[in-house]
Amino acid sequence: MTRLRLMFCRLLALCAICALPAVAHKASDSYLVLNVKGQQITGQWDIALRDIDFAIGLDANSDGEITWGEVRARHTNISAWALGRLNVQRGGDCTLQVAEHLVDTHTDGAYAVLRLTGTCPSGTQALAVNYRLLFEIDQLHRGLLRLDLDGVSHSTVLAPDTGVLTIKAGETSRLAQFGQYLVEGIWHIWIGFDHILFLLALLLPAVLVHAVTLGGTRRWKGVVSFRVALTEVLWVVTAFTVAHSITLTLAALQIIELPSRVVESAIAASVVLAAANNLWPVVERRRWLVAFSFGLIHGFGFASVLTELGLPKDALVLSLLGFNLGVETGQLAIVAVFLPVAYLLRNTALYRKGLFFGGSFLTMLVALVWLAERAFNLKLISV
Amino acid sequence: MFSNGMTVFFKIFAALACLWACLLPSAQAAPRLPTDPTEVLERLPIRPGDTTARELAALGAAVTLAARDTPNNPQPATQLAERYYELAIARGDPRYIGYADAVMATFTQSSAPAALVVRGQLKQYRHDFDGALADFAAALNADPAFASAHAWRGAIYKVQANYPAAKAECDALQKLDRATLYAGCIGLATAYSGQLETGFATLQRALDQTQDAGNRLWLLTRLGEVAAWRGKPEQAEKYYRAALALGIDDGYLLAAWSDFLLDQKRPAEVVKALANWEASDGLLLRLALAETVLKLPAAKAHVQALADRFAAAKVRGDTTHRAEEARFQLHLGGNAADALTIAAANYQVQREPRDARPLLEAAIAARNPAAAQPVRDWLKSSGFEDAHLRQLVEASAAPPLSAPKPEAKP
Numbered sequence: 001m002t003r004l005r006l007m008f009c010r011l012l013a014l015c016a017i018c019a020l021p022a023v024a025h026k027a028s029d030s031y032l033v034l035n036v037k038g039q040q041i042t043g044q045w046d047i048a049l050r051d052i053d054f055a056i057g058l059d060a061n062s063d064g065e066i067t068w069g070e071v072r073a074r075h076t077n078i079s080a081w082a083l084g085r086l087n088v089q090r091g092g093d094c095t096l097q098v099a100e101h102l103v104d105t106h107t108d109g110a111y112a113v114l115r116l117t118g119t120c121p122s123g124t125q126a127l128a129v130n131y132r133l134l135f136e137i138d139q140l141h142r143g144l145l146r147l148d149l150d151g152v153s154h155s156t157v158l159a160p161d162t163g164v165l166t167i168k169a170g171e172t173s174r175l176a177q178f179g180q181y182l183v184e185g186i187w188h189i190w191i192g193f194d195h196i197l198f199l200l201a202l203l204l205p206a207v208l209v210h211a212v213t214l215g216g217t218r219r220w221k222g223v224v225s226f227r228v229a230l231t232e233v234l235w236v237v238t239a240f241t242v243a244h245s246i247t248l249t250l251a252a253l254q255i256i257e258l259p260s261r262v263v264e265s266a267i268a269a270s271v272v273l274a275a276a277n278n279l280w281p282v283v284e285r286r287r288w289l290v291a292f293s294f295g296l297i298h299g300f301g302f303a304s305v306l307t308e309l310g311l312p313k314d315a316l317v318l319s320l321l322g323f324n325l326g327v328e329t330g331q332l333a334i335v336a337v338f339l340p341v342a343y344l345l346r347n348t349a350l351y352r353k354g355l356f357f358g359g360s361f362l363t364m365l366v367a368l369v370w371l372a373e374r375a376f377n378l379k380l381i382s383v
Numbered sequence: 384m385f386s387n388g389m390t391v392f393f394k395i396f397a398a399l400a401c402l403w404a405c406l407l408p409s410a411q412a413a414p415r416l417p418t419d420p421t422e423v424l425e426r427l428p429i430r431p432g433d434t435t436a437r438e439l440a441a442l443g444a445a446v447t448l449a450a451r452d453t454p455n456n457p458q459p460a461t462q463l464a465e466r467y468y469e470l471a472i473a474r475g476d477p478r479y480i481g482y483a484d485a486v487m488a489t490f491t492q493s494s495a496p497a498a499l500v501v502r503g504q505l506k507q508y509r510h511d512f513d514g515a516l517a518d519f520a521a522a523l524n525a526d527p528a529f530a531s532a533h534a535w536r537g538a539i540y541k542v543q544a545n546y547p548a549a550k551a552e553c554d555a556l557q558k559l560d561r562a563t564l565y566a567g568c569i570g571l572a573t574a575y576s577g578q579l580e581t582g583f584a585t586l587q588r589a590l591d592q593t594q595d596a597g598n599r600l601w602l603l604t605r606l607g608e609v610a611a612w613r614g615k616p617e618q619a620e621k622y623y624r625a626a627l628a629l630g631i632d633d634g635y636l637l638a639a640w641s642d643f644l645l646d647q648k649r650p651a652e653v654v655k656a657l658a659n660w661e662a663s664d665g666l667l668l669r670l671a672l673a674e675t676v677l678k679l680p681a682a683k684a685h686v687q688a689l690a691d692r693f694a695a696a697k698v699r700g701d702t703t704h705r706a707e708e709a710r711f712q713l714h715l716g717g718n719a720a721d722a723l724t725i726a727a728a729n730y731q732v733q734r735e736p737r738d739a740r741p742l743l744e745a746a747i748a749a750r751n752p753a754a755a756q757p758v759r760d761w762l763k764s765s766g767f768e769d770a771h772l773r774q775l776v777e778a779s780a781a782p783p784l785s786a787p788k789p790e791a792k793p
Contacts, residue, residue, distance in 0.1 A: 026477060
């Protein structure tokens with residue numbers, strides 16, 4: 001398996017290119033994300049350590065270096081200082097607390113990350129944000145605010161002369177909201193590696209038939225026409241879609257609820273079984289049935305994302321539809337890329353040995369690791 | 384044990400997985416909880432206790448004291464703001480501009496000439512030239528002998544390519560008997576308006592007159608630029624090296640020196656000169672240009688960093704580095720159309736030779752000669768003599784089909 005390990009090293013090296021180098025000199029920004037749902041506020045506020053040091057001092061031992069210990073010792077002061085310069089109002093002043101202190105890195109260095117929670121007197125009135133951080137000592141400072149008000153996003157730059165922002169509730173159109181959930185759906189399929197692998201494991205054999213040769217043994221060979229492959233793909237994709245739409249809706253409306261560890265483990269198991277079925281065929285003809293039954297499980301997986309996003313009460317059906325259509329769009333994009341390529345390559349050894357057997361084998365291995373991780377709550381590989 | 388097909392599959396898989404990982408919501412930028420209290424999260428740009436820090440602390444203490452005892456006296460605040468301004472220029476760090484602004488915020492109504500001039504300086508840094516000119520005018524109204532207000536006005540008029548107005552400011556400096564300031568002012572104005580020889584001689588005379596390190600730095604840098612425009616690279620190098628030998632951190636000097644080296648096809652020296660200057664956007668651009676020419680592995684990460692920084696600047700509505708951004712889009716982003724838009728917007732505000740060049744280059748690359756018309760007009764009216772710019776103008780004026788391909792790299 002050294003070869004395999006080499007591949008993974010190369011993969012890691014490739015990915016390291018994404019790493020950010022050199023820290024920049026730029027004017028000061030803080031990154032404020034606020035999610036306001038009714039009366040509840042959650043959020044995150046990233047403030048540069050250099051700025052906090054300039055304002056209230058962090059470098060306790062004056063060595064020019066700010067350590068985690070020095071920051072941790074000042075957490076109470078940092079919270080008081082920052083929250084004293086931010087007001088959120090909805091039917092009166094909302095309370096704000098720092099629930100958690102973390103750190104992160106942006107282009108110009110290290111940042112303190114303040115996880116915020118809060119409660120407002122009203123859950124329906126207009127929202128006002130009054131931002132005054134650092135302005136008294138740095139006039140070029142800007143607060144980059146991303147506000148999600150009852151499922152509708154707003155972004156703005158808060159400056160000394162525009163530090164106050166007021167937004168009426170429900171100002172953005174239904175269409176924009178629909179579009180937002182559509183994008184979330186597409187995004188989720190794209191980052192949901194387990195869903196992609198499951199779909200691909202089912203699609204890989206679509207351009208092949210498991211036929212009896214003259215010698216009496218059964219072997220895989222390419223399908224005769226594109227039409228045959230397309231029909232198979234349509235059956236599989238439609239069955240998967242119908243199934244996960246059903247459970248996604250049921251779970252999102254909280255009619256059925258399953259523990260996430262069970263759902264996530266079952267999803268991993270579905271990938272293992274789908275890939276194993278390619279290596280040791282059990283189900284050959286009615287692959288759409290497999291897609292349907294396991295699709296039911298995947299729907300619960302999608303629903304957990306939607307629960308995290310939060311569904312706006314006033315536009316429940318529309319948002320659900322948007323998210324579902326987003327998932328379908330993402331899926332169709334994968335199929336649109338996969339099918340023509342697979343069809344063209346179907347009679348080559350690359351496809352049958354490399355992609356079909358090799359791919360299914362690797363998929364099965366990866367999914368087995370996921371299954372072990374999720375079922376036994378382990379951390380084996382970090383994907 | 385692996386067949387060929389399998390190997391190919393692994394490669395495709397690896398590439399796809401990497402692409403996928405790269406496009407995920409930046410995994411490594413996720414907020415985290417450090418475990419080791421001794422882990423160094425950030426290094427401060429100024430160590431508490433070093434000379435600069437002590438100086439700033441003393442100036443800051445004076446501001447606090449004045450706020451209590453003599454709240455109408457802008458002098459301590461002005462001094463601190465001036466020091467911050469110098470730091471911003473020397474290190475290419477705009478945070479100090481914000482600090483200076485905040486220090487001066489209590490004195491926005493002050494009519495003290497020194498306070499007005501600092502405010503004007505800060506405004507010109509943000510390219511608010513009209514606001515800056517108004518402050519300088521107010522300063523001269525209060526004190527007609529305030530020489531630096533004339534010098535600053537002269538500098539802004541030169542950036543706006545208004546040479547008669549610039550020369551009037553230089554003349555005012557002469558009347559005030561400020562020989563070095565006058566020579567620096569008129570020398571550059573003369574060079575910009577088409578007489579490189581005379582301008583060069585005037586700047587050289589100014590250099591001979593002054594022992595002040597700051598003045599010498601500025602004059603040596605400008606002499607290097609003018610010598611390069613005159614087509615005398617050996618001479619230019621001599622001046623640049625003399626400026627560097629002063630040992631003063633200066634972003635402008637390093638930028639001009641690097642541009643000179645890039646023009647001379649000596650990118651390896653740029654990489655050496657800018658090794659520790661990645662923090663400044665303008666210098667990182669030159670570094671990335673040099674690394675790209677040399678095909679160094681670091682180029683890729685630096686190009687990405689620049690893209691991130693320009694994106695971050697855009698989010699906050701910062702447009703002070705548009706000349707650099709145009710060069711970035713043209714030479715590193717491979718996006719001539721965007722480069723042209725940015726260079727043209729920049730040229731609306733700033734019209735120095737170093738602003739003219741990206742506009743010409745972008746117009747050629749985008750095959751849109753009409754967009755470079757303002758530069759051709761300026762060259763015609765000013766008579767500016769740089770041979771390289773003249774060549775670019777000819778290339779940009781040629782009909783699009785026969786236009787030569789833009790240079791791969793500057």
